[in-house]
Amino acid sequence: MNPTRPAAVIILAAGEGTRMKSSTPKVLHRIAGRSLVAHAIVAARATDPEHLVVVVRHGRDLVAAHVLDRDPDAVVADQDEVKGTGRATECALASLPADLVGTVLVTYGDVPLLEGRTLLALVEAHAGAGAAATVVTAHVPDPTGYGRILRDGTGAVCGIVEQKDASEEQRAITEINSGIYAFDAATLRDALGRVGTDNVQGEKYLTDVLAITRESGGQVRAHVVDDLWQTEGVNDRVQLAALGKELNRRLCETWMRAGVSIVDPATTWIDSDVTIGQDTTIRPGTQLLGATTIGAGAVIGPEVTLTDTEVGDGAEVRRAEALLAVIGEEATVGPFSYLRPGTVLGRRGKIGGFVETKNARIGEDAKVPHLTYAGDVTIGEGANIGAGTIFANYDGVHKHHSTVGRNSFVGSNSVVISPVNIADGAYVAAGSALQGDVEPGQIAVARGRQRNVDGWVARARAGTKTAAAAAEASERHTDDTDSESAS
Numbered sequence: 001m002n003p004t005r006p007a008a009v010i011i012l013a014a015g016e017g018t019r020m021k022s023s024t025p026k027v028l029h030r031i032a033g034r035s036l037v038a039h040a041i042v043a044a045r046a047t048d049p050e051h052l053v054v055v056v057r058h059g060r061d062l063v064a065a066h067v068l069d070r071d072p073d074a075v076v077a078d079q080d081e082v083k084g085t086g087r088a089t090e091c092a093l094a095s096l097p098a099d100l101v102g103t104v105l106v107t108y109g110d111v112p113l114l115e116g117r118t119l120l121a122l123v124e125a126h127a128g129a130g131a132a133a134t135v136v137t138a139h140v141p142d143p144t145g146y147g148r149i150l151r152d153g154t155g156a157v158c159g160i161v162e163q164k165d166a167s168e169e170q171r172a173i174t175e176i177n178s179g180i181y182a183f184d185a186a187t188l189r190d191a192l193g194r195v196g197t198d199n200v201q202g203e204k205y206l207t208d209v210l211a212i213t214r215e216s217g218g219q220v221r222a223h224v225v226d227d228l229w230q231t232e233g234v235n236d237r238v239q240l241a242a243l244g245k246e247l248n249r250r251l252c253e254t255w256m257r258a259g260v261s262i263v264d265p266a267t268t269w270i271d272s273d274v275t276i277g278q279d280t281t282i283r284p285g286t287q288l289l290g291a292t293t294i295g296a297g298a299v300i301g302p303e304v305t306l307t308d309t310e311v312g313d314g315a316e317v318r319r320a321e322a323l324l325a326v327i328g329e330e331a332t333v334g335p336f337s338y339l340r341p342g343t344v345l346g347r348r349g350k351i352g353g354f355v356e357t358k359n360a361r362i363g364e365d366a367k368v369p370h371l372t373y374a375g376d377v378t379i380g381e382g383a384n385i386g387a388g389t390i391f392a393n394y395d396g397v398h399k400h401h402s403t404v405g406r407n408s409f410v411g412s413n414s415v416v417i418s419p420v421n422i423a424d425g426a427y428v429a430a431g432s433a434l435q436g437d438v439e440p441g442q443i444a445v446a447r448g449r450q451r452n453v454d455g456w457v458a459r460a461r462a463g464t465k466t467a468a469a470a471a472e473a474s475e476r477h478t479d480d481t482d483s484e485s486a487s
């Protein structure tokens with residue numbers, strides 16, 4: 001048996017979280033693009049446990065579904081009506097094999113900054129010392145609200161007392177219980193069986209396991225951490241924002257150390273699952289969300305929001321919003337572009353200012369530079385879509401798809417009334433309202449012929465400045481013709 005592979009990690013997530021004042025269960029609130037409980041699961045998985053259990057009660061169905069969606073191998077355990085962290089742990093053990101041996105870690109579903117490597121260090125310290133119980137503690141400037149660590153005359157941990165049960169003297173202790181522990185499985189099971197509810201809150205406290213273990217001769221240790229953020233829980237939305245900001249600061253720092261330039265980390269938001277290549281520059285006001293991936297040597301921002309979007313090496317994206325889009329290598333997007341799901345921009349392609357795209361495949365070197373709606377369209381490589389072109393994909397009942405061929409050219413202010421196929425090497429005249437296909441080498445002119453009516457201004461707008469200008473201009477024109485004929 002590998003002593004540093006935990007038999008189980010138990011994540012406690014059954015608490016009510018009343019201070020969030022939310023219809024959403026607390027552990028489903030998000031920071032850095034992940035729910036609080038998902039952060040806890042990621043940290044737990046880093047220790048490669050044989051079993052991972054999440055204890056649920058409040059918002060049970062929502063939390064259970066979310067946990068199994070994130071981690072299908074997790075076990076969801078229901079806590080009954082008996083309250084307390086001890087009871088929650090007992091309910092988790094009941095869902096595990098009765099003969100479970102080895103190390104059991106207990107963590108919380110609302111402590112999102114806890115890192116996997118901290119849990120690994122805890123297991124190592126616990127197993128290395130052959131301890132029966134090891135509690136993660138921290139020395140904090142203000143211990144109010146936390147359980148306090150009690151040590152005997154030799155400095156050994158002998159118990160934990162909750163704030164509400166503590167004496168004045170005990171409340172002065174600044175070493176606090178983080179709520180994260182490593183236990184020997186059998187010791188934990190035995191001790192929990194002996195924990196009562198004789199305390200101010202009438203709950204079954206997990207913290208009581210420490211004193212019970214020690215009294216029955218087991219070794220109880222503390223694993224002190226310096227990084228206080230890692231043990232901090234979310235109780236309300238103020239803490240949610242504070243921890244979210246700190247996690248973002250850490251993520252930005254990690255990417256900068258990996259070779260990404262972030263001009264202004266304070267206005268840059270990067271979700272946990274995002275990846276960014278080396279020598280990419282992130283300019284101010286940028287949010288990289290969800291499963292977004294950015295290649296190397298790209299320039300993103302200012303003011304860009306990308307969600308679940310893939311950006312190739314060397315691409316440049318400025319003042320844009322994209323969701324479920326793919327932006328090819330060396331392509332350019334923005335400013336003021338809106339890329340909706342299914343947008344795939346080819347290598348060196350361009351989506352320019354005031355352009356909205358949806359389900360649009362735009363080929364290599366193709367350009368959609370200005371003022372366009374391109375929905376449900378395939379644009380071939382090297383094609384050029386003139387300013388103001390609209391692909392009218394919706395007839396009020398159905399959506400239709402159009403194609404623009406390779407190196408074809410759609411003139412400005414055209415409406416392509418889908419479905420239309422424009423072949424390779426074809427032209428559409430500016431201002432067309434196109435409803436039929438265009439064959440290779442053709443130009444389609446789909447607009448009214450120009451008709452000029454002589455003398456209309458003089459007749460219909462007599463006495464206006466326009467009429468005067470027309471009179472002056474035609475006089476000058478007559479003079480010019482006269483002098484021409486004289487020479």
Ligand code: UD1
Nearest residue numbers: 012013014015083084085088108109146147177178179205
């Ligand atoms: C607990 C500890 C305290 C420690 C603090 C650290 C106990 C008795 N106290 O106090 O020593 O300093 O955490 O943050 O353990 N939970 C359940 N079921 C329950 C009750 C809680 O699953 O019946 C879960 C909650 O969802 C939460 C965690 O356990 O994730 C801690 O619960 P909370 O009520 O916040 O405990 P504290 O009173 O803060």
Ligand code: CA
Nearest residue numbers: 110233234235
């Ligand atoms: Ca708490």
